Amino acid sequence: MSAIVNTDQAEHWSGKAGEVWVREQAMFDGLMAPVLDLLLDRAGLQAGARVVDVGCGTGAGMIAAAQVVREGGHVTGLDVSGPMLELAKERLQAAGVTNATCLLADAQVHTFGDMAADHLVSRFGVMFFADPVAAFANMRGALKPGGRMTFVCWAGMDGNPWFRIPAEAAKAVVGAPPPQDPRAPGPMAFSEADYVRDILGQAGFEGIGLTTEEITLTPIGDLEQNATFASREGPAGRIVKEMGGGREEFAAVAAKLREDFKAFETPDGALRIPGRVHVVSATAGG
Incomplete structure (x- = not known):
């Protein structure tokens, strides 16, 4: 396990909140299935790609991404919740996924080394950092030059x-x-589009795009x-x-x-x- 600086979030998601997500995994996955579909459509992952899934939770996104990139590619999932990652590992094994790895890690400070990923994705996993600029700057280091990031966050x-x-x-x-504080770490922290753009610009990202989409949740x-x-x-x-x-x-x-x-x-x-x-x-x- 690498260092964790977002200790409040780690404690929250490894405690009762994580237990709820594990117990209600089917409920959450059903509710947000259209969001995952939207994310993967916009990301446009390719066979053979190396992908990082930030805030991978119980593994729904990892399984879907791993099936897209196939055996020539690989998906690395990061989360600060031990209980959720344990379920993710079980689900990956049950689905026969062999090209994915789960890491108990804080993406704000995790050392990505020479990962050189093609794509970083996240479904509602990037709104919880104490220092979002530092977190996104660090996540940028997981990508190869010209690598892309695509994530979905709640719009208020x-x-x-x-x-x-x-x-x-x-x-x-x-x-x-x-x-x-409406910008405090939490589900609605990235409600303001200009705030999100500013964070990513300060973190060194280029070609920043943001669209606001109407969806239908399917609990x-x-x-x-x-x-x-x-x-x-x-x-x-x-x-x-x-x-x-x-x-x-x-x-x-x-x-x-x-x-x-x-x-x-x-x-x-x-x-x-x-x-x-x-x-x-x-x-x-x-």
Whole structure:
């Protein structure tokens, strides 16, 4: 294991948060399948490519990328969560993937050495660094001259009811916690497009491109399952816990979400929830 400087994030994702992602792996992968498809489409990975997946989590992106680059290529996945990486390794083995490696590492300071990767990708894995400029400068060192980076990040709460509605429901039940720095490490840290461009420019990337895309999230399960899940995890769970709520408050939030999520219910009982993301690309200079 290499050095880790984002210790708060490492503790968070190796603790209860990581346990939730391991337990609910199918839920998260189903929810974000369209995002992974979008990422891989925009990245345009080629057979034989060497790829780095930052914030690889439980391995969905690694498996998909490894299948694209085939045996002549290789995928290296980095994450600070031990529990999530253990599941990723199990899934890679179960899928018969032999051209991928998992590393417990902090991409802000990991020594990439002579990796000279063709492409660095990330699905929601790069918004959690304490020093994003330093992190992206270090990640640029993983790429060969002219190598490309493509990542997807959330484009703010307003365009993402999967986050916004549970947060509003929780605040209605337990009150609002003190406001946070909108650029603090977390899912919505890269909401501002100009802020992202500035970070990448300071980190030495060239040819920076950013498009904002409308997507549809595809959570598995029915209305009841998703209302319960969203009441206990993500922004609602954080707010209820931060405000000292317990079982009654979680139940009250879930009840509100059962009503609010009806707007996204399909005739067959599934949920299809609109979302908004930034797709970001850049090149490592020669």
